[in-house]
Amino acid sequence: MTEISEVRAREILDSRGNPTVEAExxxxxxEVILEAIHQAGFAPGKDLAIALDPASSEFYQDGKYVFKKxxxxxxxxxxxxxxxxxxxxxxxxxxxxxxxxxxxxxxxALLTSELGKKIQLVGDDLFVTNTERLRKGIDSGVANSIxxxxxxxxxxxxxxxxxxxxxxxxxxxxxxxxx
Numbered sequence: 001m002t003e004i005s006e007v008r009a010r011e012i013l014d015s016r017g018n019p020t021v022e023a024e025x026x027x028x029x030x031e032v033i034l035e036a037i038h039q040a041g042f043a044p045g046k047d048l049a050i051a052l053d054p055a056s057s058e059f060y061q062d063g064k065y066v067f068k069k070x071x072x073x074x075x076x077x078x079x080x081x082x083x084x085x086x087x088x089x090x091x092x093x094x095x096x097x098x099x100x101x102x103x104x105x106x107x108x109a110l111l112t113s114e115l116g117k118k119i120q121l122v123g124d125d126l127f128v129t130n131t132e133r134l135r136k137g138i139d140s141g142v143a144n145s146i147x148x149x150x151x152x153x154x155x156x157x158x159x160x161x162x163x164x165x166x167x168x169x170x171x172x173x174x175x176x177x178x179x
Contacts (some may be wrong), residue, residue: 029093029177032147045092052087056080057125060101085114090171097122108142120145120172129153129162139171145172 011173030050037044059066065075075083077100084099096115100107102125112121127134137143146166149158168174 026091030087036092046070049092049094051095051120052093053083053124053147055098056104057098057101057126061103063104065101076102077110080107081111081114084111088115088119092117095120095145096124098125100126100174102126102128105136105140105142108137109140112142112144114143116141122147123147127162129159131158131162131165134162134165135169138165138171143171145174147174147176 019068033050034044037048042048056065059068065077065080067073067075080100084096087093088096096119099111099121108121108123108126115121121143123134123137123143126143127137127146129146129148129150129152134146146162148159148162148166150156153159153162163173163175
């Protein structure tokens with residue numbers, strides 16, 4: 001692994017000052033990605049950027065984020081926002097999809113306040129191509145993009161309505177490839 005700056009090392013330590021397992025793995029993976037970008041002759045953040053999909057609803061339990069598969073740590077929404085913010089400062093991340101759980105509306109508002117003017121914050125599980133959930137998100141100042149999927153809502157008309165609502169309120173509306 002390439003050398004880690006002192007600032008980066010401090011931001012990935014647990015409460016006892018030890019590196020967290022997921023931070024070590026993510027840091028190493030991110031460093032490998034950056035190295036690959038350089039070796040391919042590109043400039044990180046200029047020629048290529050990173051988009052993340054942590055699928056946070058998968059490890060959200062009882063109002064907390066539980067890292068069962070790594071260091072068993074438990075984080076609040078605030079700590080997750082801090083975690084994502086640190087990564088955005090350190091790496092050329094331009095988009096985070098499902099950065100928080102689908103029912104963590106307060107956390108999403110905090111995440112959007114912190115990063116919404118810097119990067120794309122995509123609500124996939126959050127909005128599920130549902131205009132009622134999207135309207136709630138818009139009114140609450142949550143996320144700034146929706147991933148629209150026909151199979152989430154059920155009809156082409158409802159999918160188009162979600163895209164139109166997003167565009168009306170200046171959210172981006174990503175539509176996965178149908179290939």
